[in-house]
Amino acid sequence: xxxxxxxxxxxxxxxxxxxxxxxxxxxxxxxxxxxxxxxxxxxxxxxxxxxxxxxxxxxxxxxxxxxxxxxxxxxxxxxxxxxxxxxxxxxxxxxxxxxxxxxxxxxxxxxxxxxxxxxxxxxxxxxxxxxxxxxxxxxxxxxxxxxxxxxxxxxxxxxxxxxxxxxxxxxxxxxxxxxxxxxxxxxxxxxxxxxxxxxxxx
Amino acid sequence: xxxxxxxxxxxxxxxxxxxxxxxxxxxxxxxxxxxxxxxxxxxxxxxxxxxxxxxxxxxxxxxxxxxxxxxxxxxxxxxxxxxxxxxxxxxxxxxxxxxxxxxxxxxxxxxxxxxxxxxxxxxxxxxxxxxxxxxxxxxxxxxxxxxxxxxxxxxxxxxxxxxxxxxxxxxxxxxxxxxxxxxxxxxxxxxxxxxxxxxxxx
DNA sequence: TGTACATCAGTGAACGCGCGTTCACTGATGTAC
DNA sequence: TGTACATCAGTGAACGCGCGTTCACTGATGTAC
Numbered sequence: 320x321x322x323x324x325x326x327x328x329x330x331x332x333x334x335x336x337x338x339x340x341x342x343x344x345x346x347x348x349x350x351x352x353x354x355x356x357x358x359x360x361x362x363x364x365x366x367x368x369x370x371x372x373x374x375x376x377x378x379x380x381x382x383x384x385x386x387x388x389x390x391x392x393x394x395x396x397x398x399x400x401x402x403x404x405x406x407x408x409x410x411x412x413x414x415x416x417x418x419x420x421x422x423x424x425x426x427x428x429x430x431x432x433x434x435x436x437x438x439x440x441x442x443x444x445x446x447x448x449x450x451x452x453x454x455x456x457x458x459x460x461x462x463x464x465x466x467x468x469x470x471x472x473x474x475x476x477x478x479x480x481x482x483x484x485x486x487x488x489x490x491x492x493x494x495x496x497x498x499x500x501x502x503x504x505x506x507x508x509x510x511x512x513x514x515x516x517x518x519x520x521x
Numbered sequence: 522x523x524x525x526x527x528x529x530x531x532x533x534x535x536x537x538x539x540x541x542x543x544x545x546x547x548x549x550x551x552x553x554x555x556x557x558x559x560x561x562x563x564x565x566x567x568x569x570x571x572x573x574x575x576x577x578x579x580x581x582x583x584x585x586x587x588x589x590x591x592x593x594x595x596x597x598x599x600x601x602x603x604x605x606x607x608x609x610x611x612x613x614x615x616x617x618x619x620x621x622x623x624x625x626x627x628x629x630x631x632x633x634x635x636x637x638x639x640x641x642x643x644x645x646x647x648x649x650x651x652x653x654x655x656x657x658x659x660x661x662x663x664x665x666x667x668x669x670x671x672x673x674x675x676x677x678x679x680x681x682x683x684x685x686x687x688x689x690x691x692x693x694x695x696x697x698x699x700x701x702x703x704x705x706x707x708x709x710x711x712x713x714x715x716x717x718x719x720x721x722x723x
Numbered sequence: 724t725g726t727a728c729a730t731c732a733g734t735g736a737a738c739g740c741g742c743g744t745t746c747a748c749t750g751a752t753g754t755a756c
Numbered sequence: 757t758g759t760a761c762a763t764c765a766g767t768g769a770a771c772g773c774g775c776g777t778t779c780a781c782t783g784a785t786g787t788a789c
Binding site: 725726727728729730731732733734735736737738739740741742743744745746747748749750751752753754755756 | 759762789
């Protein structure tokens, strides 16, 4: 039996679980189904994870990493030269990519934000820059300050203002009253909201 | 048996369900538990609701109504006289009340936004003014335009920008990286975010 | 006012489901001598 | 190189749980005559 002493079971389970998360969200990550799809008995996972939550937390981390990567990929497409316009453009693309990921991968997005008490985050008040989507936003806002597009005193609450705006927009589209908005309108409305943000920061 | 021909079972079930929603969110609204707490057999609900989703939708409507009421109550406390300042202040209190309700009543808030396909909303793209929290926001923004605090062309995307900001902020606090933020800091950070919004609109 | 009867709004038992988790186990692997 | 043995990483069966939903039922209510 090739599944016996699989050798690679932990990552294999995580990968399967991530697939389920993608298509079915947090509730779709069911231990027995993960085992089934990995071709292993339904309790084998307990050799590698204390319980379901531990597996889910791993998937959440993957979701966060994917979200960050999607944002980084998008940032790399900005070709603007002028430093301030460039920084401003990068900020906007950050937000666009965030929303786009959330809408393209709603299951993963939801799992990423469904982690119970994240042990790492529990200690700190505002999350310190730790990489991840928040770290990236932080970087981009720092760039904007450096380029002169944002005064240091307004830099303070900028992170949260930006994040709240795109996060809220994404969720209003996913589970809220903007559900039925056609994609084209969605982009337009998002752009207007990002304009407000842009104006509010400068 | 006083529960036999209860006479008032439907509203009684909804009320019990709302209580469960408050304390335990959508997953807490369990038909059998609702019946149990109402003192009625576990299948009696089927005389009044097609299924669990129908009951949950009713609770969601209550949640929305409560949210709106919390916002209206807060609006009534604004005493500012100068029309533009007044309108601006009212807009801010709208947002504060929204976030405050979400944090004070996370279960209800989540249920309010967890309704499956809301039949009413499915037809329209951007929800028309229908009362509810969105309708209230709409009114307040109209006031701001009337008071000269917001130009008509910037009025267009203002609804979504405002709603996304407070909705996102609330969710980052409830299920996101701002979970551990102490309440006092939370208010301060929200105020900064609302400042950005305010500046972006004017 | 009294009675027959239709209708309504509950009941109790059961179905079928799938879950997370635990138990004692066993086959595969690697290491010491 | 061969063997004994400890350890590791799986297995299969079972537990206990609670759910949503359906069924045939029955007690209570109201109405027509």
